Amino acid sequence: MHVFLSPHLDDVPLSCGGLVHRLTHDGETVIILTAMAGDPPTPLPQSPLIAELHQRWQLGDNPMVGRRAEDECAAQRLGARAMHLPIPDCIYRTVGTKALYTDADALFGNISPADRAHWNLLSAPLPVEDVISCLYAPLGVGHHVDHQIIRDWGLALTDTHPNLPVYFYEEYPYNRNQEAVVAALDFHPNTMSPEIIMIDADEIDAKLEAIACYQSQISTFWSSITELRHDLIHTMQRIGSSQPVERYWRIADTHQLETRKN
Template sequence: MNNLTSGPALFIQPHYDDVPLSCGGTVALLADRGHEPRMVTVFAGELVDEMVGPFAAWKHERWKVTDAEQVLAVRRAEDADAARTLGAPVRWLGMPDAIYRGDRYKSDHELFGPLIGEELELAIHLAEEIRHLPEWREGTRVFVPLGVGSHVDHQLVFEAGRRLAAQGAQVFAYEDCPYAIHSPAGVAARLAALGGAVGEPVLVPIGDALEKRLDAIACYRSQVPVIFRFTADFRRAVAEFAIRTGGASGPAERFWPVRPPGSR
């Protein structure tokens, strides 16, 4: 079994919340054991009003932050608080979120649909940027989203992970939450779509680190009411999912080894 709670690790999240939501317990375990994990938020570029179209403006209204400058400040502050809670520094990269990439994605239907072919170039660029980060060390294990829920940004970061795997990096995909919580069939659908792109899953029992994961999620005050609109108690929903995932091992998080393009 792979030991995912030792050694250098980079946790790559598309947005300001994906790692704490999905695998914050594993990050906290690594930090508690002195392995100094790092978080990287990909789509965290500077934001100006001209980038905010009708679809993005609708998203901002749901977050109850509407000014572009305020959106950036609020979301970065939340991300920094969550990272501190887990014990892992976070770096913000300069790519724009899908909702700010011109007219490519103008509705949830498009945002959670197929990745536009031309965007695969971004995955190649992202893989190279990750390898040249100051946090990169020999033997670094990389964590990327599996892509449950099919958000295009999650798909794009997963593809970057495949390219890192092709360059010899050890890459694992985490189970995107809360998508995996509120739509369990989405996990099976994503795995079926990926085919041989991932191997058999690995469980990481997180024990008491579950509480740090929950506390880190709570830092995203603008997001929790929106992304957990299916429940009145996000802590209970996340905890119960972790307990179901781990079974006899107690609360756990699940990861899939990522294979390079062309693998079967």
């Protein structure tokens, strides 16, 4: 069983949709475990960021119901199972009734100490019963606070599960910026080595169809699905020096992805 840790409802299909499709096509069980999938508090905290995003998403005062449904759709297209933890997205997290992250600078800044104390996942066991053969976590490209928290969970699991292969995936679309990838690699205490996975045409189609399920999220980065398709393929080709690829990183000196296809 392969488990992909995701900060938000969409990160894994956006970043790893090709590999997820390959794994399930080969008969593997894949779980996409999204941590920040919980409902917002009621009443909603006062925050210009919440007002702006709710306006953009058009899913009402609790957009998470619709967003979890989008995620079920995407996981189904990839042949994977979606699991959701009840942690609210960082825009909804508070100290008392005051929002912790109220603008873009805060969203891509450092994790608030109050936040880390409250949502300390680092010692949390993985909520899956079967034996995990491989774990995937975000690399933290883009430096979003939720991505940093789940990256750190992945790192903590490499310590508590020394025999479990752990891969860190580059988050699309943040990985369009090569400097952001380099900066994310710098955050890791260990040297990281890349694994390049070639993604074929069927896998790209599955990935794009899965991403298209996240209707409320597309407009944040792209003007249309056509633009997204062009941008995604271009980014995957640039990383692969013309061949479309997904790139994963491992803490150096460990064995290679069994699913590698060259």
